[in-house]
Amino acid sequence: MDIRSRIAALVCALGAMSGPVASVHAAEQVNIYSYRQPFLIQPVLDKFTEETGIETRVVFASKGLNERLQREGRNSPADVVLTSNTSNLTELVSKGLAQPVESEILEKNIPAQFRDPKGEWFGLTTRAxxxxxxxxxxxxxxxxxxxxxxxxxxxxxxxxxxxxxxxxxxxxxxxxxxxxxxxxxxxxxxxxxxxxxxxxxxxxxxxxxxxxxxxxxxxxxxxxxxxxxxxxxxxxxxxxxxxxxxxxxxxxxxxxHMFISGAAVTKHAPNRDNAVKLLEFLSGPGAQHLYAEMNFEFPVRPGTPRSALINQYIGDFxxxxxxxxxxxxxxxxxxxxxxxxxxxx
The missing domain is CATH 3.40.190.10 (Periplasmic binding protein-like II)
Known part of the structure; x- marks a missing residue:
């Protein structure tokens, strides 16, 4: 089974985990700059929209998004940056491109070593x-x-x-x-x-x-x-x-040594509240399971089941x-x- 087939099956499983969701007409949005490939994150984002009614709009690039965000300044449409490594997150903070977030949900779901102490970035999956x-x-x-x-x-x-x-x-x-x-x-x-x-x-x-x-x-x-x-x-x-x-x-x-893929809310996020809701959703049990299963990464949220394949080859460490x-x-x-x-x- 190729990765896209696996994703389709996992989306169905996530739907079952989440239970029935009332139909909502999307009137709000959250804009995402993503270093992660669209086909890897879109199923999770679609589930977020289904549950919240908040539309997601994604700009993908393998590099240069931090620089783009810096050029755009206050006029940037970006609310969230999704990254595939820790370095892009720390660079966001060092350049003053992220803003702190206080959320009991994020603090509960994400261990302290995998989030910024000032709340300016949060890990979503871990890698060894x-x-x-x-x-x-x-x-x-x-x-x-x-x-x-x-x-x-x-x-x-x-x-x-x-x-x-x-x-x-x-x-x-x-x-x-x-x-x-x-x-x-x-x-x-x-x-x-x-x-x-x-x-x-x-x-x-x-x-x-x-x-x-x-x-x-x-x-x-x-x-x-x-x-x-x-x-x-x-x-x-x-x-x-x-x-x-x-x-x-x-x-x-x-x-x-462990490091992360993660996310940050941009400094001038025009849809800040929606951005925080997205991060909270991504740190929740259903999205964590799907996110980690698709990428063969480890869920950052304690107690979330790991990929069955990863469990087959990797025990506790x-x-x-x-x-x-x-x-x-x-x-x-x-x-x-x-x-x-x-x-x-």
């Missing part, structure tokens, strides 16, 4: 930054920590995407938060020395490289495994996924509970270190 390890060439338990990636035994055996990508910068920033700048610099130098090739491609490309014998280890987000193992349209990706084991690092100490606000403060330092050690070259 994993180590993907070759089933054939890496023994179970042979690598257990992020720190192990700098061990000379892995020389010429690691693949990764660019160190400047937000996914890696978030991990590197967490290393700074835990170990300090100089120790992280030494670690990055060690990882660079162990690379099998120049950083390139996306997370899936690294798993492909493992399956082809180019390398034995890679860094990658947890949800990519779900996307690959179910990809009947590109069955070669199923074989890539079958070639690796998933390693959740640092289970004996701080836990695996220890998450790093450090606040993403604290980690995010080190992203600029992490970016400088990537440049200083020449990680991408």
């Amino acid at each position: 930054r994993l180590i993907y390890a070759s089933k054939d060439r890496v023994k179970p338990g042979e690598i257990t920590r992020y720190e192990d990636l700098a061990d000379p035994k892995w020389k010429g055996r690691i693949c990764t995407r660019s160190g400047k990508h937000p996914y890696n910068l978030s991990l590197f920033a967490s290393m700074i938060a835990n170990h300090g700048v100089e120790e992280t610099r030494t670690w990055l130098e060690g990882v660079k020395a162990n690379l099998a090739r120049k950083p390139q491609g996306n997370d899936r490309a690294q798993v492909k490289a493992i399956s082809e014998g180019v390398c034995d280890l890679s860094l990658g987000n947890s949800y990519y495994f779900g996307n690959m193992i179910t990809n009947t349209e590109q069955p070669e990706q199923i074989e890539w996924a079958k070639s690796v084991n998933l390693v959740f690092p640092n289970q004996q100490d701080r836990g695996t 220890k998450e790093d509970s450090m606040s993403l606000t604290e980690i995010g403060a080190h992203v600029p330092e992490a970016s400088r270190l990537v440049d200083e050690v020449g990680f991408d070259f």
Whole structure:
């Protein structure tokens, strides 16, 4: 079953979970700038409209929405920004493009480490930054920590995407938060020395490289495994996924690094109340289940069922509970270190 078929089935399930809804003529709206692909979020937004009568209007772009919002200033029609990573959220705040929201519903549904302490952004799903390890060439338990990636035994055996990508910068920033700048610099130098090739491609490309014998280890987000193992349209990706084991690092100490997809209400939101209602809806049990199931991510709301497929391959694991606000403060330092050690070259 491809992802769009799964989404259709999940929408029906969500309808059953929500129960009958009275017909409402939509007279209000909420305008969304989204870094998340439309087909992934539209089913949830349609359910929001059905339940509230508030129409949603979406502008999608893979990049540049924060800059667009900054150019538009007070004249921007945007009420909400949906992002696929923490960096876009923290950038919104640093540029003064978001506004604080006080909501008991959001505070109840979203753990403190996954929301801004001032209420300027909120996580909606979480992801784990994993180590993907070759089933054939890496023994179970042979690598257990992020720190192990700098061990000379892995020389010429690691693949990764660019160190400047937000996914890696978030991990590197967490290393700074835990170990300090100089120790992280030494670690990055060690990882660079162990690379099998120049950083390139996306997370899936690294798993492909493992399956082809180019390398034995890679860094990658947890949800990519779900996307690959179910990809009947590109069955070669199923074989890539079958070639690796998933390693959740640092289970004996701080836990695996987590980060989020999330949302923020814009500073000049013309439909602020509707924007808050949307965020509250997205943090609720039905939307959380659907949102996470579609993307093979983890629901941010405690107690929400995870994807059945994720449960099949991933058991319980220890998450790093450090606040993403604290980690995010080190992203600029992490970016400088990537440049200083020449990680991408």
